[in-house]
Amino acid sequence: MVTYDKPHLTYEQQLARLVERGMPYRDHAAALSSLKRTGYYRLSAYTYSFRKRDADGVVESQFVDGSSLEAAVDLHDFDVKLRATLLAGLEAFEVALRVQIAYTLGRRDKYGHLDPENALDGGFCGHPADSSDPGGRTRYDIWLTKYDKRCKDAEREDFVKHFKEKYDGRLPIWAATEVMDLGLIARLYGFLLRDDRVKISRNFGPRREPDFRAWTKSLNLLRNHCAHGDRIWNRSFTYTLPEFATGAIDSRLDHLASSPDLMRRKLYSLAAVLASVLTTVDPYSNWPRSFATQAKKLPGVPQVVTHQMMGFPSDWQELELWKYQPVARGR
Known part of the structure; x- marks a missing residue:
């Protein structure tokens, strides 16, 4: 060594x-x-x-x-703004997923997130978190520990104090989701009964629920990288998005159907998925245009820094996904 x-x-x-x-x-x-x-x-x-x-x-x-040093600094500063744009979209996705989980699980049991045996998929919740874990904790045990910590961190919030002082302290799911971060939300989605997962996933577009589950996992990882200030623009991400089958997802993503594994690890595929789910669940969203505007500002250094290094197809600016016109909000 x-x-x-x-x-x-x-x-x-x-x-x-x-x-x-x-x-x-x-x-x-x-x-x-x-x-x-x-x-x-x-x-x-x-x-x-x-x-x-x-x-x-x-x-x-x-x-x-x-x-030149200026070109490298410009690339760094572009990445900073790109992360900010992505975080805005990821926050909107997180809120939308919170709403869908709270609404769907709440109809089944307002304390469903605390009842893995009846309101959640008990088999998946009971799966060992890690064979090397000395305590033999389950995936749900790990999730509950993190959730309890988030509740403790939020105990000064008025709505948390209200439930502690007036009731038994447990937060119903529509309040509980407000203390969860995207990681907890995404994991809770995976714990839901299959019928509930299917109902939620279809509100975001995919016809195949496993596709959406994979998307939430990848988008959570992207959110973590952005939140921690990591380099984003040309990163190859840990998780590979599942192959895109035409007809099973938003047709605006059909151009990704033939993408090789390497490209489905790049930022473009994740951004395209985020644009698709946001405009499906919220037709008023202007995020795709905001992202496209920022992406176009990639500092121009021919053959050194290119959109292809981010996984962008050569004709991406002409695609319907990035020309999305949000529905006008009524006044």
């Missing part, structure tokens, strides 16, 4: 290192400011796209001709 022995570099030394490798800058003060606000290591995730590759595709330490 090799010991990491690279030395600490001052900001000036960091700039000198970039220049030495072929990444100049125009303004010294602005370059220093960029390093101080972003950090050399964090910025390296964006300068990486500018590095040369040899004939075998191996990444070298030198940057391609035409690289």
